[in-house]
Amino acid sequence: MSEDRYLTFALAKGRLADKTLELLAQIGISCGEMYDKKSRKLIFVNEEKKLRFFLSKGPDVPTYVEYGAADIGVAGKDTILEENKRAYEVLDLGFGACRMCVCGPASAKELLLHHERIRVASKYPVIAKDYFYNKKHQTVDIIKLNGSVELGPIVGLSDVIVDIVETGSTLKENGLEVLEEICPLSARMIVNQVSMQMETERIRNLISQLKNVVDKDY
Numbered sequence: 001m002s003e004d005r006y007l008t009f010a011l012a013k014g015r016l017a018d019k020t021l022e023l024l025a026q027i028g029i030s031c032g033e034m035y036d037k038k039s040r041k042l043i044f045v046n047e048e049k050k051l052r053f054f055l056s057k058g059p060d061v062p063t064y065v066e067y068g069a070a071d072i073g074v075a076g077k078d079t080i081l082e083e084n085k086r087a088y089e090v091l092d093l094g095f096g097a098c099r100m101c102v103c104g105p106a107s108a109k110e111l112l113l114h115h116e117r118i119r120v121a122s123k124y125p126v127i128a129k130d131y132f133y134n135k136k137h138q139t140v141d142i143i144k145l146n147g148s149v150e151l152g153p154i155v156g157l158s159d160v161i162v163d164i165v166e167t168g169s170t171l172k173e174n175g176l177e178v179l180e181e182i183c184p185l186s187a188r189m190i191v192n193q194v195s196m197q198m199e200t201e202r203i204r205n206l207i208s209q210l211k212n213v214v215d216k217d218y
């Protein structure tokens, strides 16, 4: 444990970024110019509290944390499950709440029911494979897509999709529905395993302050 060592945070760009910065601000941690959307700067330092922050693509957050390039990370549970990296998941931050679901046209219900060998399109092939093979014991063909996954059943690429559902409006507007729920999702804080041993007090203190705010808000 060293007083001079900087604790480094890897934060996910995109939907979760603003909420993460707001949460840190609520416990008195400022990330300064990170709020400046026009800035191309990647790393920010809070000298007073000996903290460093950087924004990365969401799926890279668990990688930075596993290798110790970041001590702490904030990412969606979907990303954590999909990337499957070594790190301690220490806190459910509550925001970014949504669900991972199997979705498709109503007609695909029968295919699921009879454990047919179906095609599943997803941005999350690891989660999809784990669900169908390990939980449902159903053999399927998984097709990896990078976005607009709802297109899969519409254009005949796949029978169903495994994707995030929040409000359900994307499904509705495209004539699809939730067929099965895989798991609930939200933003999580993860910690590098060595950092947790080396900086136990600072990290525990941070977790407990964040927990107080999260318990109050959600």
Ligand SMILES: Nc1ncnc2c1ncn2[C@@H]1O[C@H](COP(=O)(O)OP(=O)(O)OP(=O)(O)O)[C@@H](O)[C@H]1O
Pocket: 012, 013, 014, 015, 016, 058, 075, 076, 077, 078, 079, 096, 097, 098, 147, 164, 165, 166, 167, 185, 186, 187
């Ligand atoms: N409606 C939603 N769609 C997608 N992700 C959501 C939604 N609601 C909450 N989330 C959370 O936000 C995270 C994704 O945020 P982001 O804005 O980076 O989306 P993305 O579409 O996956 O990114 P990209 O545009 O780089 O592909 C997810 O990992 C998930 O945990």
Ligand SMILES: O=P(O)(O)OC[C@H]1O[C@H](OP(=O)(O)OP(=O)(O)O)[C@H](O)[C@@H]1O
Pocket: 146, 147, 148, 149, 150, 163, 164, 165, 166, 167, 168, 169, 170, 171
């Ligand atoms: O239930 P809803 O509130 O409609 O939200 C769910 C949609 O949002 C996400 O897509 P995103 O906007 O990230 O775009 P993408 O399809 O390119 O990943 C997700 O993949 C769904 O398509």
